[in-house]
Amino acid sequence: MVTNAAAPSNGYVQPEVDIPALTELLDGEYAEIRALVRTNLVTYASVLEEAESLGFDEFREWVRELVVTMAATGQTGMGFPEEYGGGGDVGASIAAFETLAFGDLSVLVKVGVQFGLFGGALLQLGTERHHKAYLPDVISGKLMGCFAMTETGHGSNVQALGTVATYDAESQEFVITTPGDQARKDYIGNAARHARLAVVFAQLELDGGRSEGVHAFVVPIRVDGEVAPGVRIEDDGRKMGLNGVDNGRIWFDGVRVPREALLNRFADVSPEGTYTSSIESPNRRFFTMLGTLVxxxxxxxxxxxxxxxxxxxxxxxxxxxxxxxxxxxxxxxxxxxxxxxxxxxxxxxxxxxxxxxxxxxxxxxxxxxxxxxxxxxxxxxxxxxxxxxxxxxxxxxxxxxxxxxxxxxxxxxxxxxxxxxxxxxxxxxxxxxxxxxxxxxxxxxxxxxxxxxxxxxxxxxxxxxxxxxxxxxxxxxxxxxxxxxxxxxxxxxxxxxxxxxxxxxxxxxxxxxxxxxxxxxxxxxxxxxxxxxxxxxxxxxxxxxxxxxxxxxxxxxxxxxxxxxxxxxxxxxxxxxxxxxxxxxxxxxxxxxxxxxxxxxxxxxxxxxxxxxxxxxxxxxxxxxxxxxxxxxxxxxxxxxxxxxxxxxxxxxx
Amino acid sequence: MVTNAAAPSNGYVQPEVDIPALTELLDGEYAEIRALVRTNLVTYASVLEEAESLGFDEFREWVRELVVTMAATGQTGMGFPEEYGGGGDVGASIAAFETLAFGDLSVLVKVGVQFGLFGGALLQLGTERHHKAYLPDVISGKLMGCFAMTETGHGSNVQALGTVATYDAESQEFVITTPGDQARKDYIGNAARHARLAVVFAQLELDGGRSEGVHAFVVPIRVDGEVAPGVRIEDDGRKMGLNGVDNGRIWFDGVRVPREALLNRFADVSPEGTYTSSIESPNRRFFTMLGTLVxxxxxxxxxxxxxxxxxxxxxxxxxxxxxxxxxxxxxxxxxxxxxxxxxxxxxxxxxxxxxxxxxxxxxxxxxxxxxxxxxxxxxxxxxxxxxxxxxxxxxxxxxxxxxxxxxxxxxxxxxxxxxxxxxxxxxxxxxxxxxxxxxxxxxxxxxxxxxxxxxxxxxxxxxxxxxxxxxxxxxxxxxxxxxxxxxxxxxxxxxxxxxxxxxxxxxxxxxxxxxxxxxxxxxxxxxxxxxxxxxxxxxxxxxxxxxxxxxxxxxxxxxxxxxxxxxxxxxxxxxxxxxxxxxxxxxxxxxxxxxxxxxxxxxxxxxxxxxxxxxxxxxxxxxxxxxxxxxxxxxxxxxxxxxxxxxxxxxxxx
Missing domain, CATH: 1.20.140.10 (Butyryl-CoA Dehydrogenase, subunit A, domain 3)
Known part of the structure; x- marks a missing residue:
């Protein structure tokens, strides 16, 4: 007897999948936010085709619009405190992001840049003064920003970044400087077009050049649609993919920001220029800040x-x-x-x-x-x-x-x-x-x-x-x-x-x-x-x-x-x-x-x-x-x- | 003693590479044609940037121009007989193609489509009448063509293609027909824009529907820049890459070509409709034809x-x-x-x-x-x-x-x-x-x-x-x-x-x-x-x-x-x-x-x-x-x- 049996024998009974029950299991406790994201994905499904048909600049603008539109549905702000207009649910914010990955990935990454990296840095590294000033507009997408950590010369070894922030006690300002092309910020999402603010990671230097290691500062890089004085921005241009995200390079030439621009959750500088931190070891402090990237x-x-x-x-x-x-x-x-x-x-x-x-x-x-x-x-x-x-x-x-x-x-x-x-x-x-x-x-x-x-x-x-x-x-x-x-x-x-x-x-x-x-x-x-x-x-x-x-x-x-x-x-x-x-x-x-x-x-x-x-x-x-x-x-x-x-x-x- | 020795010990002597001698060894007997290709690559190096900056249509046209320009240097015709303007050296034609792969791959694949697949099919499956009529213009790039084998429904299993070529003894013509969408030719390079001729693979049917298996026919698909009557062409649109090559789909609706359009090196049909072949077994015949794809x-x-x-x-x-x-x-x-x-x-x-x-x-x-x-x-x-x-x-x-x-x-x-x-x-x-x-x-x-x-x-x-x-x-x-x-x-x-x-x-x-x-x-x-x-x-x-x-x-x-x-x-x-x-x-x-x-x-x-x-x-x-x-x-x-x-x-x- 010739059998064409593809199925194995020995008493094994083939299961029948209950698809809706399995979906429920997979979506888990975040079924609601996932449903919202699925609805948004379907509503703007045309972006998958527009990614091909729109020109380079038009697609970037369209992705920005989509991100702002989705933000209005509450989908992208789940991770922020409710008092600033967020959803107050970190887990849900991740679940929303995961689900968004079914769709166009430029939209996904733009969301990640704006609400995860930029908004996340303000939330995790900043204190109330930063939260009050920025978070409501960040969450709505009205205030776009970027996360300026990586430099051309240093990607993985963030501790060796070259950008410097020197404290000037007289004016009570930090002076942000890019010492050379290897220290320019690079591949920074939102930088080439849409960011008004940047969270800049720089070596903090106090009087006499003493370095306290890498810290983060809020730096305006665009004012009224124009690149801010002392800031230079270059477009990273076309990439292998994710061309709906505007990556760019940033140089700082003695850009001054007020003392309060330091995101001071883990360390602060007094008006007189005295450095304090709740974390004694500089290395530990650095890795604690980095830990917020998780x-x-x-x-x-x-x-x-x-x-x-x-x-x-x-x-x-x-x-x-x-x-x-x-x-x-x-x-x-x-x-x-x-x-x-x-x-x-x-x-x-x-x-x-x-x-x-x-x-x-x-x-x-x-x-x-x-x-x-x-x-x-x-x-x-x-x-x-x-x-x-x-x-x-x-x-x-x-x-x-x-x-x-x-x-x-x-x-x-x-x-x-x-x-x-x-x-x-x-x-x-x-x-x-x-x-x-x-x-x-x-x-x-x-x-x-x-x-x-x-x-x-x-x-x-x-x-x-x-x-x-x-x-x-x-x-x-x-x-x-x-x-x-x-x-x-x-x-x-x-x-x-x-x-x-x-x-x-x-x-x-x-x-x-x-x-x-x-x-x-x-x-x-x-x-x-x-x-x-x-x-x-x-x-x-x-x-x-x-x-x-x-x-x-x-x-x-x-x-x-x-x-x-x-x-x-x-x-x-x-x-x-x-x-x-x-x-x-x-x-x-x-x-x-x-x-x-x-x-x-x-x-x-x-x-x-x-x-x-x-x-x-x-x-x-x-x-x-x-x-x-x-x-x-x-x-x-x-x-x-x-x-x-x-x-x-x-x-x-x- | 702490050593920082990266090099291993035990008497091994690190070789010093003689770079020019190694290049000579690698280029081998085809150094001359490879040198020509390198020169052409450098001359038209801007294509690597133009691939990004030019629009979809412009880039296709530019790649075509480049291919024709390179053809004039003799680089792309090495595999054709000298009597038709080729170089008469199959090995050199492969070496040229290999070297061209250092550059933009749309140019490479367009060359492959025109001279390898289309020209190669005419050369290998056709006989003198086809060679005389087409090869000189194919080699110069004046006559662009395509190789219409793959169908939407059949890629790897070519023997099961659906396109039919029925012989009409009365008019001494073959009638080419696409029986359904699964049998449309698909992913065909040069089809969407530039091909005037297609080498079409179709099931040859003689009187009463007797099938002799897959054979190749020369079919005009564009005349004076317009799609030929009975032919329908659709653009495959944007692809993951190779967007300098115009891939497309082709349908044939009772398109008539003369008896001589059959590429008859391995099999022929007499004016009366009698089928003859030097290869008895239909399977063997098919695989012999396919063998020319090597x-x-x-x-x-x-x-x-x-x-x-x-x-x-x-x-x-x-x-x-x-x-x-x-x-x-x-x-x-x-x-x-x-x-x-x-x-x-x-x-x-x-x-x-x-x-x-x-x-x-x-x-x-x-x-x-x-x-x-x-x-x-x-x-x-x-x-x-x-x-x-x-x-x-x-x-x-x-x-x-x-x-x-x-x-x-x-x-x-x-x-x-x-x-x-x-x-x-x-x-x-x-x-x-x-x-x-x-x-x-x-x-x-x-x-x-x-x-x-x-x-x-x-x-x-x-x-x-x-x-x-x-x-x-x-x-x-x-x-x-x-x-x-x-x-x-x-x-x-x-x-x-x-x-x-x-x-x-x-x-x-x-x-x-x-x-x-x-x-x-x-x-x-x-x-x-x-x-x-x-x-x-x-x-x-x-x-x-x-x-x-x-x-x-x-x-x-x-x-x-x-x-x-x-x-x-x-x-x-x-x-x-x-x-x-x-x-x-x-x-x-x-x-x-x-x-x-x-x-x-x-x-x-x-x-x-x-x-x-x-x-x-x-x-x-x-x-x-x-x-x-x-x-x-x-x-x-x-x-x-x-x-x-x-x-x-x-x-x-x-």
Whole structure:
């Protein structure tokens, strides 16, 4: 008997997805604000076409108008205090931003620049005098501003910025100066056209040139539509994408602002020029100020997850209707999604997108709790910063990879602008390097792990980190990275005792988690040992040691984040009542876990945690999971409830 | 003693690159035509900026002008016979195309459409009457045309095209008809604006509807600047990139062309309507016609290699001047290229680019020999088709990956259009799916391997292939895939006897080649066994079996191609006299080989060819090679001799 059975056997019952229930689960507590954003997206859906048809300048103006229009609906001000016209709900502001990522990403980034970076800096770094003066007009979009941190010569290493703010006690003013072209502010969103104010990050210098490190100042850069005296602005010009956002460069030539222009939540300068700060260590002060950036990272990560969804929704729906080559004479050409390779290309990305969605839920909740004062201690803040950095890195790389794979999976039609991928790919590309370069962010994650979020953690640069770790006894490191304790726990928990890694079921979440946790802790101890050995035994310079160990540093951060993502997914599942949806999500969770292990199976074999037979079994199981998910794949992308206007793609799914 | 030694020790002497000599080696026998193209590129370098500043229509017109202007220099006609005004040198035409890929890729693709696809079809599928009538004006660019194969409903599966050409014996004309929107020609370069003629692929129907399969016809689609009667053309509109090329859709409504419009090199229809062909099997005939497309694939592969070079040259030079974070107090901030992770990101891509360059040399030479009649037997043609398909797939995926990694390695500046990556990324994106989707191409490679290029090879669709393999005795398959014979040979060749895979030096090219060959042959036997087992033992439908085994099919093709690439590099090295340049290329070859093994080290461990210790040793060796290549990295990209005008990037390397 010849069977054409695509579905697997052995008693497994294929779940039927309840799409509305799944959407409700995914939208979660922020269903209301997400609904508002979806409505706004549909109302202004034409922007996706206008991004192509309007000229360079016209499109920038149109995006600005849209942002102001959306602001009037309350969508963009959720994160600000109610007393200034905001929504007073940080979590909701992130959820709104995430949902907005279904649409044109210039609109998204313009919103991020205006309300997240610029408005966020005023809110987080400023005090009441700044809030009262600016926030109402910022929230309405009437007062546009920019966040002038990055310089041409310094992106990631913000501590080394060149712009100087010298205090002149006589006039009680700060004098802002750009000492050279490497210190010009660069890539600054809203700078080229729309910003009237800039929050400028500069080295604060007091009498006699004593530097207090980087601080933020409110500086008018346009007055009555003209560039302010002493300010020079240059347009960054056309970019790969996001051409609805006006990025530019700014130079300051002795621009004077009043003493009150210093955003003085963490430090202040008295009229006489005396510096005071509630935070003693200059490094700690700097990183505390920088810590307020965390909201931007959480936003970008969430936006990246939803941009991935748009690509996957199109590619999955296309693959479920497009036929290519004959499978057998009776059936005619075979659907793309019935090809094993096509399943392998798309469905693990679908699983990773779901996993990252739930991981984003966790980091958004943490952010909300810290910034709403629900749980705002030092440890919580540090863990949030680390988690936000790591989630942003994973989610944005995932978006780049997913959008690329989906474009290729749609062939030539995927290349036409009308079919959405062109803008999606070009606009999202910068996500991996803005709001923190992903590699630098993963180093931040690793630093937290290596120092166990020590109080000194935030103060340390990479050399400080090497010296810190080198100063620990090896035993301390190993104690902290508790791989051996973990093994004891696992032994008790999983079937198979000492052979848990060979006996436990591949689909046992405890096994999957134990594997990811073992990898993380083993890698962490390894990095610590390498750092110590390099500096102590081989007497190599800490900078050189760091350079040599850097790929391991990045790897451990990634391993840590993947473990957190799986935990987020597993926790979500555990909390669900039994249902077909739970079964469906269980398949996705298994697929996420096993493809994550599979991708690094060489490491697991190298470290004795995977036999050859089991490694091959994982690959077979992944293929089996793909076949099980295939019949519900379209339902699973439909559950994201992306307005069809956002998918466009008449040639693919129209 | 604290050393800051970046360079490794143990007697290794760092080579000094002789850049001009290396350029000469790379340019090879086609230095002259490459020099002409470089000159033309520099003369019209402004097109890189005009691509941004000109409007949609203006840019298309400008690209057309450029193509015609370049044609007048002889650069684009090298592949045509001298009697019609061409250069009579197929290899040189590919070399010219490759070099052109340093510049704007719309110009490149317009050249490919006009002279490669359209002109190539006339030359390869037509006979003297077509050559005389068209080639002189095609070569000069006076007569623009298009290659109308792909339809909305059928891209990869060309055999199932819907367009029909019915022979009307009474009028001695073919009637070309588009039966529905799925059969409209789509994504056709030159169609939206400039083409006067189209080479249309259509199902040839003779009296009573008998179909003879897909054939090509010359059809006028514009007359005196107007769309011809019965023809409908629609603009494909804006694309992700390549907006200097006017892609469009074409419908035919009973368009009549004379009997002589059939490109009749392989088949003809007599005035009375009798069909004749020198090739008996309809399938074979079809694939023979399709085989003439091989030139396009070789061209795109070579173009992709050179597009990768542009990205790598920028990112490498940038990394050698950009500093970030302090390494130690004395040295100030550290150069990006001195970071271990940054070396890991860029230098393996550099090695793979060099490797693909030499692999491209081999396939270009094969193409030249086959198409110049120097070595034109059936076996040579089949091997060329397979090699062209595989090289194109590897090179274009490499380009996508390399350009992405290089953009990220240049941070925010890499996102500005002026810094080259925007166009490079958007324009090259389609390379992975046009001129044959990469996955489909790799299946073609696998089919050749599985059938050992049997005479039936070209006739087979995927089901035919499954049936063919299923029909073989397992022993035959294993005999053909000579893994066991290979092992005997290796034992004799390499130190260590039976333990060659543990004893041979990692940097021994024979070891590296043996590893890649073993993988390929083992995978091949595995695929054959899986196909047989599925159909014979498990009685599953061949289509389903194919779907399940498809990822292995793709994997074996990739393994085969990687082995060929390493062989090409190793052969090149072997032929070089001793010199520092040979040492430098040797480092790159080792880095290519070991990163290739490293990337699939899980497979090698799973199949008993790599111990855990040795696997880790390979990763260490890769890092060591990166450190050795780091001091010569800039020289190695300079040797590509990319005109600095093509790199642009004032913010990065200006």
């Amino acid at each position: 909201q931007g990272r959480v936003s970008v990560g969430g936006g990246a997850v939803n941009a991935s969804k748009v690509a996957l929704a199109i590619a999955t729906k296309y693959a479920a209707r497009r036929r290519q080559f004959e499978a057998d004479a009776e059936a005619g050409e075979q659907l793309l999604l019935d090809y094993g390779m096509h399943q392998r290309r798309l469905l693990p990305l679908l699983a990773h997108t779901y996993a990252l969605h739930f991981a984003q839920d966790v980091v958004r909740t943490q952010l909300h709790e810290v910034f709403s004062g629900i749980k705002d201690d030092e440890q919580a803040r540090r863990e949030l910063e680390s988690r936000a950095a790591g989630t942003k890195a994973l989610a944005t790389w995932h978006a780049t990879r997913t959008i690329q794979e989906c474009r290729e999976a749609c062939g030539g039609a995927g290349y036409l602008a009308v079919n959405r991928f062109a803008a999606l790919k070009a606009d999202s590309d910068i996500f991996t390097t803005f709001e923190g370069d992903n590699h630098v962010l993963l180093q931040l994650v690793a630093k937290g792990l290596l120092t166990h979020y020590a109080s000194e953690f935030e103060d340390m640069d990479q050399l400080g980190m090497v010296r810190f770790v080198t100063g620990l006894a090896v035993e301390t490191v190993i104690e902290r990275t508790s791989a051996h304790k973990l093994l004891e726990r696992v032994r008790d928990l999983l079937p198979g005792g000492d052979d848990w890694d060979q006996e436990a079921g591949l689909l046992d979440t405890r096994y999957q988690l134990a594997m990811l946790r073992y990898r993380e802790e083993h890698m962490l101890a390894g990095v610590a040992r390498r750092l110590k050995r390099g500096v102590e035994d081989q007497k190599v310079h800490p900078g050189t040691v760091f350079s040599r160990v850097q790929d391991h540093v990045i790897a451990v951060a990634r391993a840590h984040m993947e473990r957190l993502v799986l935990e987020a997914f597993a926790d979500k599942l555990r909390a669900m009542p039994d249902s077909d949806n739970k079964v469906a999500l269980g398949l996705l969770c298994d697929l996420f876990a096993l493809t994550t292990i599979e991708a690094d199976r060489a490491w697991f074999m190298e470290h004795g945690r995977l036999t050859v037979q089991r490694s091959k079994a994982i690959s077979r199981e992944v293929n089996d999971l793909c076949r099980k998910i295939r019949p519900i794949a379209v339902d699973l992308v439909d559950a994201w409830d992306i307005p069809s206007e956002m998918l466009r793609s008449p040639d693919l799914i129209g | 030139q396009g694939r070789v061209s795109v592969g070579g173009g992709a290699v050179n597009a990768s070079k542009v990205a790598l040259a920028i990112a490498t030079k940038y990394a050698a001047r950009r500093r970030q974070f302090e390494a130690d107090a004395e040295a100030g901030e550290q150069l990006l290229l001195d970071y271990g992770m940054h070396q890991r990101r860029l230098l393996p891509l550099l090695a793979h680019t060099y490797a693909l360059h030499f692999a491209q040399d081999v396939v270009r030479t094969q193409l030249h020999e086959v198409f110049s009649g120097i070595k034109d037997d059936e076996q040579a043609r089949r091997e060329l088709e397979s090699r062209a398909a595989g090289t194109k797939a590897l090179a274009t995926w490499h380009a996508t990956r390399t350009i992405q990694e290089c953009r990220e390695a240049c941070g925010g500046a890499g996102y500005l259009a002026v810094n080259r990556f925007a166009a490079l990324k958007a324009d090259s994106d389609i390379f992975t799916t046009f001129e044959g989707d990469n996955h489909v191409l790799l299946q073609l490679v696998a089919k050749g391997l599985l059938t050992h290029y049997a005479s039936e090879f070209e006739d087979m669709d995927q089901l035919g292939m499954v049936r063919f393999v299923t029909g073989l005795a397992v022993e035959t398959v294993i005999e053909r895939t000579s893994a066991h014979k290979l092992l005997e040979r290796v034992r004799d060749l390499l130190p260590g006897g039976d333990d060659w895979d543990q004893e041979a030096g990692l940097l021994d090219t024979r070891y590296q080649l043996a590893m890649l060959r073993y993988r390929e042959e083992h995978m091949l036997a595995g695929v054959a066994r899986r196909l047989k087992r599925g159909v014979e033992d498990q009685k599953v439908h061949p289509g389903t079996v194919f779907s399940r085994v498809q990822d292995h099919v793709i994997a074996v093709a990739r393994a085969h191609m990687e082995r060929l690439v390493l062989e090409a590099f190793a052969d090149k090295l072997r032929a070089m006299p001793d010199s520092d340049n040979k040492v430098a290329l040797g480092l790159l070859c080792d880095l290519f080989a070991l990163t290739t093994i490293e990337a699939d080290r899980a497979w090698f461990m799973e199949h008993g060819r790599l111990t855990v210790q040795r696997s880790k040793a390979i990763s260490r060796e890769v890092n060591d090679l990166c450190r050795k290549i780091r001091p010569i990295a800039v020289d190695l990209v300079d040797a590509w001799d990319i005109p600095s005008e093509m790199l642009r990037s004032p913010d990065l390397i200006g």
